[in-house]
Amino acid sequence: MSAARTWTIGSVRDALLAKKTSARELAKDFYARIERRNPELNAFLALCPERAYAQADRVDAAIAKGQPLPPLAGVPVAIKDVISTEGVRTTCGSKILETYTPPYDATAIERLEKAGAVILGKTNCDEFAMGSSNENSAYGPVRNPVAPDRVPGGSSGGSAAAVAAGLSVASLGTDTGGSIRQPGAYCGIPALMPTYGRVSRYGLIAFASSLDRIGPFTTTITDAATVMSIIAGHDSNDSTSAAVSVPDYLAEIEKPVTGLRIGVPEDYFGAGLDPEVKAKVQAGIALLEQLGCKLVPLKMPHTDYAIATYYIVATAEASSNLARYDGVRYGLRVHGNTLMEMYRKTRERGFGPEVKRRIMLGTYALSSGYYDAYYLRAQKVRSLIACDFADAFEKVDAILTPTAPTPAFKLGEKTADPLEMYLADIYTVTGSLAGVPGISVPCGETAAGLPIGMQIFARHFGEGRILQLARAFEKAGGFSI
């Protein structure tokens, strides 16, 4: 399975500089891989070869002239279909945007291309990023490249599968409650959710504005650090992006981890955690201890309330954000005799069942008479969860947990029960609510060969610390522990 993942950002650069290949040949090779594997995996919803080859040719011209190469020169990447790409169809996995072509690029896209990246196409995802298995896409589920009868995780399932199957060297996903980290765990690759505000969301189509973040999937920690160094940083087009300086992640990751204090919260190792996942993550933690980290047992007492809190906050915000899909300005319009009828028919036909369910739940939680009992209460519990993290980071430098309670489940296994599906995010939503960064790194596999993920949280803007620990773990063989 990993034989397909033959390229890293560094090896692309070396091959281009040594003239062993060209950016155009490389792009062509990746399109050939996509043509072979995508009919089975359904990871890509749209390809943009014209744009990709034009960019590849610019890189090749720079090489021919002996110009210095930007950090991602010629690197084939894939983009989750909730991130706007000028002139390239962007559907959010929804029928309501089936024909929508954005008139501008997201800032993250602009930065990737300015750094030389070659965007191959747009990847499949749960509709409006709402889901934990990619089965809520209006364009069919994605299959896990490691075990095609299983889900790749969600909602960034296509972006995770593309990198895991070697159909792109890196990809961008988005994480609202676990949508980068959980598919990273299920597909066996590193997957980073940056701090809230670390990466500009200009051009990201909104799901839940106090939670949504853009972050990378890669095959190595060095590659994750490289992509972060490109996409992180303030953007005047996104007032929620933070004016915090971006450290040199590539320097950070090689620092020794000796003496770092690692928090292990018992609340993440209780009932519902698959024993094989538990054993591997514990082995992963022991490995970091061998590397000189100091383990600190922790209690994060509000962990158990995170899913309930999340499904109020996220759906309330979604019900508001998705009010814009009314058939007036873009996307689907279904004819009605009155404006109201047009709204209702458009939304009925355009949205899938999970999106409708969440819009209704969010509308209910915000509606007159229920606001205090649900939304306000959830925002208060969210404060308690954020305090759990703030308290923990007084004592430790990072927190280690499993990424998900089980390995990838079978397609169709949880579609009948929305609540059971929500519980797949039980260890990831906490960090989403608190705004801190988190990564999932591969941490061995089950006896049946399914990947397991270990999650590392750090304090706000602590991506360097996370990547440093992840890199030490990778170097020590933790990925295949």
Place this chain on the structure above:
Amino acid sequence: MKISREDVLRVAQLAHLDLAPEEVETYRSQLDEILSYISKLQELDVSHIEPMTQMRPRNASSASAAGAEPELRDDVEVPCNVANAVLQEAPDAAKPFFRVPKVVER
């Protein structure tokens, strides 16, 4: 039972969603199960807790490291000539307007 058939219809109306008759009961039972689960939030005493209304770091040490004060930008005019590109995506444009079914009767 937390949520009734009437609740579902009321919420669907607020959210401008048409539901097929057979969908109403499906959503009712699913929302009911989800809301029952969510009611665990009632276990906590939050009477003295402030709601989390902003996403900037909470503790002082990381807040100062993060330069947590919001930055205000200068109030500078920038051209925004996107009207044509935007109207291109409209299902029914009558430039420079979006056309919709009549909302005002004479």
